[in-house]
Amino acid sequence: MNFERLFQGRRTEALSPVELEVLNNAVSQVRECPAGTVVVKQGVPVHESLYLVSGTVSRNVVDASGRRHMMGLHFGGDFIDLHAFPLRVLDHNLAALTDVSLAVVPHERLTGILKDYPDLTGRLWFLTLLDAAMHRQWSFRLSSLSAPARLAHFLCETNARLIATGVSDGRRYPLSMTQAELGEACGLTNVHVNRVLRGLREQRLCTFRSSVVEIHDLEGLAALGEFTPDYLYLDETINQQALGLIRSPSYG
Amino acid sequence: MNFERLFQGRRTEALSPVELEVLNNAVSQVRECPAGTVVVKQGVPVHESLYLVSGTVSRNVVDASGRRHMMGLHFGGDFIDLHAFPLRVLDHNLAALTDVSLAVVPHERLTGILKDYPDLTGRLWFLTLLDAAMHRQWSFRLSSLSAPARLAHFLCETNARLIATGVSDGRRYPLSMTQAELGEACGLTNVHVNRVLRGLREQRLCTFRSSVVEIHDLEGLAALGEFTPDYLYLDETINQQALGLIRSPSYG
DNA sequence: CGAATAATTGACCGAAATCAATACGGGTGG
DNA sequence: CCACCCGTATTGATTTCGGTCAATTATTCG
Numbered sequence: 001m002n003f004e005r006l007f008q009g010r011r012t013e014a015l016s017p018v019e020l021e022v023l024n025n026a027v028s029q030v031r032e033c034p035a036g037t038v039v040v041k042q043g044v045p046v047h048e049s050l051y052l053v054s055g056t057v058s059r060n061v062v063d064a065s066g067r068r069h070m071m072g073l074h075f076g077g078d079f080i081d082l083h084a085f086p087l088r089v090l091d092h093n094l095a096a097l098t099d100v101s102l103a104v105v106p107h108e109r110l111t112g113i114l115k116d117y118p119d120l121t122g123r124l125w126f127l128t129l130l131d132a133a134m135h136r137q138w139s140f141r142l143s144s145l146s147a148p149a150r151l152a153h154f155l156c157e158t159n160a161r162l163i164a165t166g167v168s169d170g171r172r173y174p175l176s177m178t179q180a181e182l183g184e185a186c187g188l189t190n191v192h193v194n195r196v197l198r199g200l201r202e203q204r205l206c207t208f209r210s211s212v213v214e215i216h217d218l219e220g221l222a223a224l225g226e227f228t229p230d231y232l233y234l235d236e237t238i239n240q241q242a243l244g245l246i247r248s249p250s251y252g
Numbered sequence: 253m254n255f256e257r258l259f260q261g262r263r264t265e266a267l268s269p270v271e272l273e274v275l276n277n278a279v280s281q282v283r284e285c286p287a288g289t290v291v292v293k294q295g296v297p298v299h300e301s302l303y304l305v306s307g308t309v310s311r312n313v314v315d316a317s318g319r320r321h322m323m324g325l326h327f328g329g330d331f332i333d334l335h336a337f338p339l340r341v342l343d344h345n346l347a348a349l350t351d352v353s354l355a356v357v358p359h360e361r362l363t364g365i366l367k368d369y370p371d372l373t374g375r376l377w378f379l380t381l382l383d384a385a386m387h388r389q390w391s392f393r394l395s396s397l398s399a400p401a402r403l404a405h406f407l408c409e410t411n412a413r414l415i416a417t418g419v420s421d422g423r424r425y426p427l428s429m430t431q432a433e434l435g436e437a438c439g440l441t442n443v444h445v446n447r448v449l450r451g452l453r454e455q456r457l458c459t460f461r462s463s464v465v466e467i468h469d470l471e472g473l474a475a476l477g478e479f480t481p482d483y484l485y486l487d488e489t490i491n492q493q494a495l496g497l498i499r500s501p502s503y504g
Numbered sequence: 505c506g507a508a509t510a511a512t513t514g515a516c517c518g519a520a521a522t523c524a525a526t527a528c529g530g531g532t533g534g
Numbered sequence: 535c536c537a538c539c540c541g542t543a544t545t546g547a548t549t550t551c552g553g554t555c556a557a558t559t560a561t562t563c564g
Binding site: 178179180190191194195197198 | 509510511512513
């Protein structure tokens with residue numbers, strides 16, 4: 001199931017073989033869902049948590065006027081609703097933005113881990129708090145950045161996370177989102193996202209086209225977005241790469 | 253130390269006498285800080301977590317232009333930086349808005365709880381995820397609500413939380429914040445907060461004056477703010493009170 | 505090829521920010 | 535006891551960023 005990716009690129013030590021084994025044994029099945037599926041519905045009690053093997057999943061709520069607002073985004077290697085284990089009910093939806101593959105972990109087995117593997121429990125706890133740290137950054141983005149800065153921040157954050165899992169080479173990564181979805185994530189309309197993206201392109205900061213993000217000036221983009229990746233707890237090398245201060249080894 | 257308040261008014265069962273005892277024994281000292289103190293500084297490794305006995309503490313970051321942005325607010329009875337236990341370093345500051353009294357819990361003792369008390373660990377984990385749920389609502393507020401609705405939502409949330417701890421009678425509660433701080437919490441300028449508060453007063457929804465919030469029409473305020481308290485996991489009665497559907501017993 | 509979805513561009517509008525005064529209120533010290 | 539101050543609150547005039555409405559052009563995919 002490749003649970004190694006849970007801590008890949010992080011400042012913490014890797015999971016031990018025993019811990020990996022324990023997690024693998026906790027999986028009851030693998031579920032495939034097509035793009036657009038609401039994987040977990042707001043307010044419905046759940047008895048299992050999902051590890052995202054591949055694909056992209058968004059965390060969103062729908063407001064009174066029917067508009068969707070994204071409060072989180074997840075990629076392959078994320079334990080996307082581990083927090084449903086202590087909480088039991090989610091206050092938001094999880095929706096597949098692409099076709100996804102999900103490993104299902106029943107909560108009984110997580111209870112077993114809680115009882116028998118305190119260290120692993122602490123690490124799973126850590127993961128849920130990493131999500132909380134991202135939530136705080138998403139708030140920061142909304143409350144204090146201009147539209148161009150918000151997009152810059154979002155694209156830098158995503159770049160940093162995807163460097164950690166080896167999906168981004170540091171300057172270029174796939175991102176299957178529409179401009180409207182980018183708007184849902186940054187609190188902007190699709191129209192304005194379009195204009196702002198043009199601006200970023202014209203300033204030679206980055207290009208987003210046909211589901212690929214290409215960063216021309218990472219340092220500039222990070223500066224515009226007031227982006228510092230510390231809250232992602234990445235290991236020091238990746239941290240530097242995410243700021244554009246050093247090149248990633250895989251960068252051509 | 254009155255750790256009962258940790259789950260007071262929540263949909264979950266109360267802490268057992270043993271668990272209360274364990275938590276009480278985990279406290280190494282009680283610390284008093286005057287208003288304005290930065291209790292925990294962003295980026296500085298910490299080896300203890302703080303339980304807020306009394307007073308108000310804000311969670312904030314400072315942006316490039318020096319403006320402060322609030323990403324959370326805590327009152328007496330909240331375990332304010334429990335997440336520092338798995339994370340080790342915070343990505344934001346904790347600042348005392350009033351004089352505060354803090355119970356200090358060294359992380360070694362939390363490690364002991366993690367090893368020996370899986371149930372209690374699960375409940376502490378739950379508490380940190382409650383904060384995450386509030387973060388999501390704060391994002392929601394910023395991305396989808398107008399200025400009046402943001403303030404309405406904020407005031408309803410705070411009311412709900414303070415009903416749970418017995419501080420609000422359902423329509424009236426003390427809130428030691430300036431209009432500027434209200435703005436930091438809702439992503440608005442002090443000037444605009446002032447105008448919007450006047451609007452809420454004129455619509456007979458609520459009044460905020462000399463550090464007291466008085467709600468004249470709770471149902472209306474909740475509707476304006478698109479507020480639903482489900483994410484706070486309050487018990488059903490308090491949930492209804494927080495929406496203004498029933499009166500709280502303590503309401504005169 | 506054609507239908508649906510996504511992207512792009514233009515004209516206009518409006519909510520909240522900004523800039524700038526003024527008023528209030530409650531402590532402090534003369 | 536009153537005068538002074540400083541932080542907070544209030545109000546007005548103006549600007550601006552991003553939203554809304556509306557239309558057109560690209561893409562993608564069956």
